[in-house]
Amino acid sequence: MRxxxxxxxHDIDDALGLARDESAFLAGGTxxxxxxxxxxxxxEQVIDINRLPLHGIRPEPDGLRVGALERMEDVARHPAVAxxxxxIAQALLASASPQLRNMASIGGNLLQRTRCGYxxxxxxxxxxxxxxxxxxxxxxxxxxxAILGTSASCAATHPSDLAVALVALEASVRLRGADxxxxxxxxxxxxxxxxxxxxxxxxxxxxxxxxxxxxxxPWAGRSRYVKVRDRQSYEFALASAAVAVDLHDxxxxxxxxxxxxxxxxxxxxPAVEDALRAGRSxxxxxxxxxxxxxxxxxxxxxxxxxxxxxxxxxxxxxxxx
Amino acid sequence: MEHGDPSxxxxxxxxxxxxxxxxxxxxxxxxxxxxxxxxTLLDTLRERLxxxxxxxxxxxGQCGACTVHVDGRRVLSCLTMVATLDGREVxxxxxxxxxxxxxxxxxAFIDQDGFQCGxxxxxxxxxxxxxxxxxxxxxxxxxxxxxxxxxxxxxAYPNIVEAVKQARS
Numbered sequence: 001m002r003x004x005x006x007x008x009x010h011d012i013d014d015a016l017g018l019a020r021d022e023s024a025f026l027a028g029g030t031x032x033x034x035x036x037x038x039x040x041x042x043x044e045q046v047i048d049i050n051r052l053p054l055h056g057i058r059p060e061p062d063g064l065r066v067g068a069l070e071r072m073e074d075v076a077r078h079p080a081v082a083x084x085x086x087x088i089a090q091a092l093l094a095s096a097s098p099q100l101r102n103m104a105s106i107g108g109n110l111l112q113r114t115r116c117g118y119x120x121x122x123x124x125x126x127x128x129x130x131x132x133x134x135x136x137x138x139x140x141x142x143x144x145x146a147i148l149g150t151s152a153s154c155a156a157t158h159p160s161d162l163a164v165a166l167v168a169l170e171a172s173v174r175l176r177g178a179d180x181x182x183x184x185x186x187x188x189x190x191x192x193x194x195x196x197x198x199x200x201x202x203x204x205x206x207x208x209x210x211x212x213x214x215x216x217x218p219w220a221g222r223s224r225y226v227k228v229r230d231r232q233s234y235e236f237a238l239a240s241a242a243v244a245v246d247l248h249d250x251x252x253x254x255x256x257x258x259x260x261x262x263x264x265x266x267x268x269x270p271a272v273e274d275a276l277r278a279g280r281s282x283x284x285x286x287x288x289x290x291x292x293x294x295x296x297x298x299x300x301x302x303x304x305x306x307x308x309x310x311x312x313x314x315x316x317x318x319x320x321x
Numbered sequence: 322m323e324h325g326d327p328s329x330x331x332x333x334x335x336x337x338x339x340x341x342x343x344x345x346x347x348x349x350x351x352x353x354x355x356x357x358x359x360x361t362l363l364d365t366l367r368e369r370l371x372x373x374x375x376x377x378x379x380x381x382g383q384c385g386a387c388t389v390h391v392d393g394r395r396v397l398s399c400l401t402m403v404a405t406l407d408g409r410e411v412x413x414x415x416x417x418x419x420x421x422x423x424x425x426x427x428x429a430f431i432d433q434d435g436f437q438c439g440x441x442x443x444x445x446x447x448x449x450x451x452x453x454x455x456x457x458x459x460x461x462x463x464x465x466x467x468x469x470x471x472x473x474x475x476x477a478y479p480n481i482v483e484a485v486k487q488a489r490s
Contacts, residue, residue, distance in 0.1 A: 004358060004359070005339060006339065008407070026402065029400050029401065029405070030397075033382075033400045036359075048402075048405050050405060097385065097470020098395060098455070098467055098470055099395050099470045102395060102396050103396050103397065103401070232469075233466055233469035
């Protein structure tokens with residue numbers, strides 16, 4: 001690990017004032033410390049933000065507000081989350097392990113880096129880590145890689161389960177930098193790789209995620225996160241589905257569908273939602289999930305897997321149809 | 322701890338300037354340390370505080386062997402920077418027993434033969450102690466899920482579940 005300066009501000013403005021271009025904010029550390037050990041990232045300054053007042057899980061009229069420093073485990077177990085938004089609680093509890101969930105913050109979860117083995121191995125080229133060096137995953141080991149939103153430069157998946165649930169629920173993130181505050185939908189926050197896979201989101205240097213806002217959705221109580229992976233627990237998704245349905249007399253009147261493990265960013269599926277709203281069968285709707293998918297040699301199985309993950313969520317929420 | 326990991330070795334003036342003062346409680350005793358900000362809690366426990374009960378398995382947050390408690394919550398010491406722990410309370414496997422009297426979870430791991438080689442065991446026990454406090458594991462399946470962050474390469478899992486059940490009762 002490369003040497004760095006260390007600071008522990010107690011005030012948000014102090015933290016933002018300290019930040020330089022080569023700074024990293026440290027919350028739970030479960031991504032950052034790992035990647036610093038691997039020398040995938042080597043910040044010149046680490047700013048410990050754990051003393052900042054970015055806490056609280058509060059239902060408000062405009063939605064559920066979650067402070068960026070709240071830990072995954074605490075958010076998952078909170079009654080204001082688990083009751084009205086089961087898909088969030090389930091996505092969190094399907095993530096990592098209890099120890100990691102006790103450490104990892106909500107803001108950090110949304111900023112975690114891909115698990116692509118080439119990205120994590122500094123001995124190999126990677127456009128995301130070292131722009132312009134190439135993408136070995138295109139013709140290499142790509143079983144775990146994305147089939148949606150990929151480019152010739154990068155096919156790395158976004159690893160967060162939480163982000164998939166939040167995109168389905170149309171959540172927003174509040175950002176704060178030295179220049180002020182702004183709020184944007186999480187779906188707009190993430191950027192597909194294109195020719196610049198090292199630019200993963202719209203966060204500016206020195207800017208912090210301060211809060212996540214989940215708008216009210218009365219029928220989100222009927223929601224589900226299905227995660228398919230190589231082992232039963234403590235593993236990233238091969239394919240996952242965050243689904244909520246508005247059910248009347250057994251018929252789906254409205255739906256939200258987003259998928260993970262298959263996209264370079266958390267992937268909302270409006271075509272699947274439209275099909276469900278139009279009264280198409282669950283199978284017909286789920287079959288639209290991988291429209292436009294570009295599988296690589298090792299991950300074509302994800303086309304079927306993601307459709308079945310959605311179908312399973314729909315079946316569990318609304319019964320077979 | 323600087324001697325453990327060659328990448329932490331540095332005699333340069335700038336490295337000395339970067340040292341951070343930390344005062345935390347380890348197994349009930351206040352410890353004041355000047356630490357390299359790169360130092361993990363794991364390396365600090367093992368190589369500086371001579372508490373080698375906490376094991377270094379993967380050192381990447383993937384195996385759970387280094388599980389300890391910080392402010393009563395189970396965490397991975399390999400991904401915890403000790404510089405972040407000012408004012409915090411750390412408990413390791415050495416802090417569980419009261420004198421010669423084993424913690425009920427330690428007793429249960431012996432009674433139920435919950436280990437073979439023993440390398441993962443202190444992490445398993447620290448996780449199990451926290452699990453019982455958290456209160457989310459009543460069925461065998463829930464115990465397995467709640468223990469899923471602790472890998473046992475010998476495969477002692479069935480007996481680990483039995484040990485958790487004994488300690489719970």
